[in-house]
Amino acid sequence: MKEISIREQIRKRGYISEIEPYVPTTDLIFTAAHIGKLEVNKTVYHVHQMHIEDALSDTENFFRAFYKTHDVPYLKYLINKKYLKLFKRLNVSPFELPVIPKTVSGDTFYGGLITELKDSYPNVSFIGIELNSLVTELTSSSYAHEITHAEVDSVNGAIGSYYNSEVLSVFIELQLAELLDKSENILRTFDSRRIYEIETLARELRDFKQNRLEKSEDDALIDSKYVVSDVRAYNLFAEYYFGSNATREYIKSRIQSIFDGNYTVEELLNEFMDINRLNDLNPTLSLAPKAVKYFKR
């Protein structure tokens, strides 16, 4: 998928197309920097290593208890050589997609959904899910993140804007992290990671806009996607985290409707924050007071 540009991916996935690199406000950069400096977000929480089977089954059990998943298009390669490719198209449970451990230096890689995009139906098919070969208590949430991509990306129109294509995956990653560990070490590890991501990428996008930093347009669009999706996912997660049982159930049921193809990510976001679907270059994107309270807990 690396060989096709982000704009081409946006077109093939059917997102609204008039997207530009996002320009963050100074307020967002300051707020993220302030949160990132707090002791709770600088602490390195200890997480244990795990067996891959246990990590994957924790995710599957979570989905079984919280959501009803649908089958997704799987492109199963029987032969994948340079000049000879033979594959079968199948519809499988997202949990049947092959999991491919990836050995990387450092801990900056968590997972990825290998996707093939075509102009013909089905225009999105999945080949497998990559996860960091170092399996820890964080792996289940990263796997849940990719399973969510498979669920939402295979439903036409579930996401309107490329900017919002990480929102549900980040939300569900946090939803599972909260459940896995009552002391919240896992959740806080994800929080630190994401607040660092928001702060760093927002600063870079500002510098890119001011011609003080070189970046390809594709990288600027990818960074924009993470900043916008992370902020919106946390604004939504703060509603969930501090919400009554009824609010939590409501958000869950709305996410189920998105998986089922009866509702969109933008409609859900609009219930909790102001999202302009047609001109999604929202210059007022900011962390909601509830999200700031969440990061300060």
Ligand SMILES: [Zn+2]
């Ligand atoms: Zn993702």
